[in-house]
Amino acid sequence: MKERTRIAVVGVGNEYRHDDGLGPAVVARIRKRTTVRPLPPGTTLDTSDGEPGRLITLWEGADLAVILDAAHAHPGTPGRVHRIELDAGRLARPAAGSSHGLGLGEAVELARVLGRLPGRLVVFAVEGTDHSLGPGLSPAVAAAVGPLAESVEREIVRHRDAAARGEP
Numbered sequence: 001m002k003e004r005t006r007i008a009v010v011g012v013g014n015e016y017r018h019d020d021g022l023g024p025a026v027v028a029r030i031r032k033r034t035t036v037r038p039l040p041p042g043t044t045l046d047t048s049d050g051e052p053g054r055l056i057t058l059w060e061g062a063d064l065a066v067i068l069d070a071a072h073a074h075p076g077t078p079g080r081v082h083r084i085e086l087d088a089g090r091l092a093r094p095a096a097g098s099s100h101g102l103g104l105g106e107a108v109e110l111a112r113v114l115g116r117l118p119g120r121l122v123v124f125a126v127e128g129t130d131h132s133l134g135p136g137l138s139p140a141v142a143a144a145v146g147p148l149a150e151s152v153e154r155e156i157v158r159h160r161d162a163a164a165r166g167e168p
Contacts, residue, residue, distance in 0.1 A: 006162045007022050007043040007068075008062040008118065009157055011068040012104070019078075019141045023047065023068040026124075029149040037153070040160045041060025053105035056116050064159045065118035069104060070141070071125035078129035079140030081148060086121035112135045122155055124148055 009030065011023030013160035026046045031045050039045075049070070064086050073080065095103065096150065110115045129138045137145070157159060162168075 005042055005063045006061060007040065007124045007161060008065045009039070009043065009045050009152060009156075010055065010058050010065065011045075011047045012055070012067060013047070014049060016133065016135055018091050018130040018133050018134055018136060019126075019133055019138050020070045021135070021137060022070040022126050022128065022141055022145070025137060025142075025145050026068045026148050026152065030152060031146055031155075032061075033149065036081060039153075039156060043156060050104070050107075052057070052110050055104070055107040056111045056114070059111075059118045059121070060116045062118040063163065064120045064122070064156070066155055067104060067121065067123045068148065069123065069125050070128040070131070072131070073127045076127045076129070078127055078138055079144045081144055081151070082123075082125045082129045083151075084123040084125065086117070086123075098139070122153065 009023070009027060010128070011027035013020045013023035015021030015024045027045050027047055030039075044058075046058050048058060055067075059067075108117070108121065118148050126141060128145050
């Protein structure tokens with residue numbers, strides 16, 4: 001019997017820092033939609049504050065890890081989505097940086113050194129406008145939540161289908 005593919009979806013951020021709550025908001029949207037459209041077995045939905053050790057623990061052993069995070073970009077376009085994929089042992093550096101002190105890049109590098117990267121890592125970073133204290137997303141970032149949840153679901157389906165065909 002073939003072993004199931006493990007997929008980790010992690011929303012990074014703090015829902016009490018306005019647009020930094022993007023990751024948890026997308027995970028909440030996906031979780032709500034699973035009542036109508038279940039995710040493949042072995043798929044986990046989690047949130048994280050972005051601390052590298054916790055991120056690594058959440059994606060360790062996954063065939064696919066999808067990370068959702070708010071980003072700072074200068075100049076920026078609030079709500080613009082960047083899709084970044086770890087490929088061939090290298091993370092492409094986007095024009096946007098994480099809204100956290102230690103960014104996702106540091107977690108990836110640490111995981112690489114420790115040999116704890118997922119098989120494939122896809123990051124969706126959304127440019128935000130307000131990372132001050134307080135709940136609620138800005139209108140542009142809030143508008144990206146639904147389409148981003150759909151993009152994550154498509155990413156999972158593509159991965160599941162490729163795994164079923166025996167593709168890496």
